Amino acid sequence: MQKEHLDLVVDFIEALLxxxxxxxxxxxxxxxxxxxxxxxxxxxxxxxLPILFRLLPKELAAETFVEMDNDxxxxxxxxxxxxxxxxxxxxxxxxDTVDVIEEMPASVVHRILRHCDPESRKTINELxxxxxxxxxxxxxxxxxxxTADMTVRDAFKRIRRTGVDKETIYICYVVNESxxxxxxxxxxxxxxxxxxxxxxxxxxxxxxCIQTLDDQETVSQMFSKYDFIAMPVVDxxxxxxxxITIDDAMDVMEAEATEDxxxxxxxxxxxxxxxxxxxxxxxxARSPWLMMLMLSATFTGLILTxxxxxxMACAVxxxxxxxxxxxxxxxxTQASTAVIRALSLGEVGFRDTLRVIWKExxxxxxxxxxxxxANFIKMMLVDHWLMHNPDVTIAVALVVCLTLICTVLCxxxxxxxxxxxxxxxxxxxAVMASPFITTVVDALSLLIYFRVATLLLGI
Amino acid sequence: MQKEHLDLVVDFIEALLxxxxxxxxxxxxxxxxxxxxxxxxxxxxxxxLPILFRLLPKELAAETFVEMDNDxxxxxxxxxxxxxxxxxxxxxxxxDTVDVIEEMPASVVHRILRHCDPESRKTINELxxxxxxxxxxxxxxxxxxxTADMTVRDAFKRIRRTGVDKETIYICYVVNESxxxxxxxxxxxxxxxxxxxxxxxxxxxxxxCIQTLDDQETVSQMFSKYDFIAMPVVDxxxxxxxxITIDDAMDVMEAEATEDxxxxxxxxxxxxxxxxxxxxxxxxARSPWLMMLMLSATFTGLILTxxxxxxMACAVxxxxxxxxxxxxxxxxTQASTAVIRALSLGEVGFRDTLRVIWKExxxxxxxxxxxxxANFIKMMLVDHWLMHNPDVTIAVALVVCLTLICTVLCxxxxxxxxxxxxxxxxxxxAVMASPFITTVVDALSLLIYFRVATLLLGI
Numbered sequence: 001m002q003k004e005h006l007d008l009v010v011d012f013i014e015a016l017l018x019x020x021x022x023x024x025x026x027x028x029x030x031x032x033x034x035x036x037x038x039x040x041x042x043x044x045x046x047x048x049l050p051i052l053f054r055l056l057p058k059e060l061a062a063e064t065f066v067e068m069d070n071d072x073x074x075x076x077x078x079x080x081x082x083x084x085x086x087x088x089x090x091x092x093x094x095x096d097t098v099d100v101i102e103e104m105p106a107s108v109v110h111r112i113l114r115h116c117d118p119e120s121r122k123t124i125n126e127l128x129x130x131x132x133x134x135x136x137x138x139x140x141x142x143x144x145x146x147t148a149d150m151t152v153r154d155a156f157k158r159i160r161r162t163g164v165d166k167e168t169i170y171i172c173y174v175v176n177e178s179x180x181x182x183x184x185x186x187x188x189x190x191x192x193x194x195x196x197x198x199x200x201x202x203x204x205x206x207x208x209c210i211q212t213l214d215d216q217e218t219v220s221q222m223f224s225k226y227d228f229i230a231m232p233v234v235d236x237x238x239x240x241x242x243x244i245t246i247d248d249a250m251d252v253m254e255a256e257a258t259e260d261x262x263x264x265x266x267x268x269x270x271x272x273x274x275x276x277x278x279x280x281x282x283x284x285a286r287s288p289w290l291m292m293l294m295l296s297a298t299f300t301g302l303i304l305t306x307x308x309x310x311x312m313a314c315a316v317x318x319x320x321x322x323x324x325x326x327x328x329x330x331x332x333t334q335a336s337t338a339v340i341r342a343l344s345l346g347e348v349g350f351r352d353t354l355r356v357i358w359k360e361x362x363x364x365x366x367x368x369x370x371x372x373x374a375n376f377i378k379m380m381l382v383d384h385w386l387m388h389n390p391d392v393t394i395a396v397a398l399v400v401c402l403t404l405i406c407t408v409l410c411x412x413x414x415x416x417x418x419x420x421x422x423x424x425x426x427x428x429x430a431v432m433a434s435p436f437i438t439t440v441v442d443a444l445s446l447l448i449y450f451r452v453a454t455l456l457l458g459i
Numbered sequence: 460m461q462k463e464h465l466d467l468v469v470d471f472i473e474a475l476l477x478x479x480x481x482x483x484x485x486x487x488x489x490x491x492x493x494x495x496x497x498x499x500x501x502x503x504x505x506x507x508l509p510i511l512f513r514l515l516p517k518e519l520a521a522e523t524f525v526e527m528d529n530d531x532x533x534x535x536x537x538x539x540x541x542x543x544x545x546x547x548x549x550x551x552x553x554x555d556t557v558d559v560i561e562e563m564p565a566s567v568v569h570r571i572l573r574h575c576d577p578e579s580r581k582t583i584n585e586l587x588x589x590x591x592x593x594x595x596x597x598x599x600x601x602x603x604x605x606t607a608d609m610t611v612r613d614a615f616k617r618i619r620r621t622g623v624d625k626e627t628i629y630i631c632y633v634v635n636e637s638x639x640x641x642x643x644x645x646x647x648x649x650x651x652x653x654x655x656x657x658x659x660x661x662x663x664x665x666x667x668c669i670q671t672l673d674d675q676e677t678v679s680q681m682f683s684k685y686d687f688i689a690m691p692v693v694d695x696x697x698x699x700x701x702x703i704t705i706d707d708a709m710d711v712m713e714a715e716a717t718e719d720x721x722x723x724x725x726x727x728x729x730x731x732x733x734x735x736x737x738x739x740x741x742x743x744a745r746s747p748w749l750m751m752l753m754l755s756a757t758f759t760g761l762i763l764t765x766x767x768x769x770x771m772a773c774a775v776x777x778x779x780x781x782x783x784x785x786x787x788x789x790x791x792t793q794a795s796t797a798v799i800r801a802l803s804l805g806e807v808g809f810r811d812t813l814r815v816i817w818k819e820x821x822x823x824x825x826x827x828x829x830x831x832x833a834n835f836i837k838m839m840l841v842d843h844w845l846m847h848n849p850d851v852t853i854a855v856a857l858v859v860c861l862t863l864i865c866t867v868l869c870x871x872x873x874x875x876x877x878x879x880x881x882x883x884x885x886x887x888x889a890v891m892a893s894p895f896i897t898t899v900v901d902a903l904s905l906l907i908y909f910r911v912a913t914l915l916l917g918i
Contacts (some may be wrong), residue, residue, distance in 0.1 A: 031665035035684045035685050156650070163650065163651060164651065169647055169650070187646060191619055191628070191646075192622060206490035208492055223706075223709065224706075224713055228706075229706070246709065247682075254683055254716075257720075260720070261719070261799075261800050262796065264723075265792045265793050266792065266793060267793050267797065273801065273806045274801035274807055275811065275815075279818060279822050280825075282797075282818070286793050286822065287829055290786060290789055290826060290867075293786070294782055294785070295833075295837065297781050297785040298782060300782070300785070301778040301779055301781055305777075308777070311777070318764075318770070318777070319767075322784065322901055323759070326759070326898060327749060327756065330725055330749055330894045331749060333725065333894060334724050334725060337720055337721065337723070338733055340720075345713070345717070355734065356734075359738060363741045363745065366738070366746075370742075371746070371753055374754075375753065378754065408749075435788075435792060438789075438897075442785060
């Protein structure tokens, strides 16, 4: 739905509500998708929420509830009667209920759990025990299970009987009496088979599974690799405990990419949308890294102070410091970003370290020489000849260009190897990105600069 | 498949091939997923490829082919007999064929088109006319279409008859005689309905559609919002021309996130995995931005030269330049990254510009004051008191801290507004990220620094 369109609909429904014309208001809403209704509701003042929500039919109400903000969900739960709460909970998938519970204050959680049926409550408690970001924490336990000796006809009967409450019915899982996963069969295969065919003859028994403790990033990588619409989650004994559907894997992929970008920009990740995050929350997410990087930049300052006399002796060198440290930072950022992304897509691992460094070293040499050449021409043409700066001699230009090559080389090697090493020792490679690398390379480039200047200019 | 495991399998199959034991080699492979077979094949020398590929049953062969690298695909096509080529093409979905064709040299494309049946050829030509990155270019034309007057029984008959070749059968599309899309019905609904129910009674007629010319980023946003497993693509007259399945939308999401990260790191995007991109290609993707940013850093150098005398008069100021420009760069990067991501997830638009700037300004003020306070304490305690640097006076510390606050404010405001403005005028906001912002803020922070120093220290 377009934002402009949204405003119109909000005004129209508000007018209908004010006029007490609930039937027409309901008609306007019920044909929309749950995600759009949630968006719509978020535009209304809080006191309208319960009235609007009660206009929705049961199933759509539950779907809409899942799509809403935590704040609005909490507000709604508090306005629900016990019966209403029970109805919404009945319609929700258990993995969605767990997601809601995880964001609610304790009193609301108690109320939710009190109104779940005992079996759901048990499952919810089990799901909540899985570590955050593990496959177990994002799976759902509502899947269609078959046994190997069923016929296709039996399978369809079972799907028809139990399918209403399942998150997907298109992939069915075949388990034996110990709940061990023995095969997978799709509704497509079932439809294209004969009614009397036996499941064990048509099922696929070479199954790609997820382990409950697998990282959710691995899960989204597997979905993007295999193009399945659902994947089974098994425990250590290969018992089927749940499934993950591709739409949840897609949400994980989006969240993981956002998290990586935030970490790469020295922001501590949050899972709230930009405009929903308060000013103080944003400050909390951003200031720790800013503070740390600011204090580490002090070292770079110390290096400058240390070489103050050299700088005094050849003041023209100062003018090229921002260019050198900027180029170093940018080169390092390029390498680290490329490697961090390759790591998180599973394209590169620790065993590729040397290959990566060797590649980056060659890239750095070529980039460095190109940049140095351009810079040499620019210094001679613009600074020396056009702007008649007598201090920019060939020797100074050589110092700057040589430093440039060495800095780019250092930056690319440091930028590409730090993320891999970080991952190896169990840190998140994404924090080794741009700002961190820039700070390290800043100091390095100055050290190289003064070293080269001392050697070539004898200062 | 684990990489270590992969090496073992490769060695084992190589041994089997050398011994001429093709039957056992085949057995090893045929139970694997297509994506894994493609990975496996990529580990073998080129001359083994055709032999191994011929071991695969037809359908699996086509699926594996789609998962392979372009180089390997080209190699295989050249080794195919005309019959083999036709068999693989017959089994492939048309959108995959188009993807392959787009990466092949002209001679190979001609050979492929010559061996497609006339109808496929026509569809392929039509699909190739859609602009790159449009919904039309990623859709497939192989979907199940029903008419509104069919019964559920008819629908299942049609799915059974035509479903084998369709990319998904789980969502069926109802069209009228002019091919206008009038409804959508899922196999789930069909299975839970009565055999004699009429499609028009059970179909959902409020349909969320994609337009052929919609950007593929919009497509992946819609999938992540609505959680559909397939979405219909219609032309301007609302005629159904194709569908997009969620696995393709997921690939788009992954590719778009990678592209954004690359642009944000001043790399020109490529769609090859890191280790498959050659050194020269990498240089070509990275050097243009490095070059441009290097030359623009010259301005920062000019500012330093311009204020050379002030620096001489109060040399201690030099030591704090890296910290100031570093903090400015980091603050700007944080703001621009947060806004760029929000833009690409559709959370923020041009109409939110003022809200974003107002938020960033408040965040900047708080961050700036926190950083300035920490820095003041550090300068007084460490530089002045501990290291006995007489040049670091309270006045100097005040200059540095005041500059810090102004720089953070400028950086956050510039960093958050540039991406939004870029998007408004039709540029990609992602290029307004880290390196670009850093370069701009670098110059700004110096100007502020010297201005404040002149005012407070009278130099």
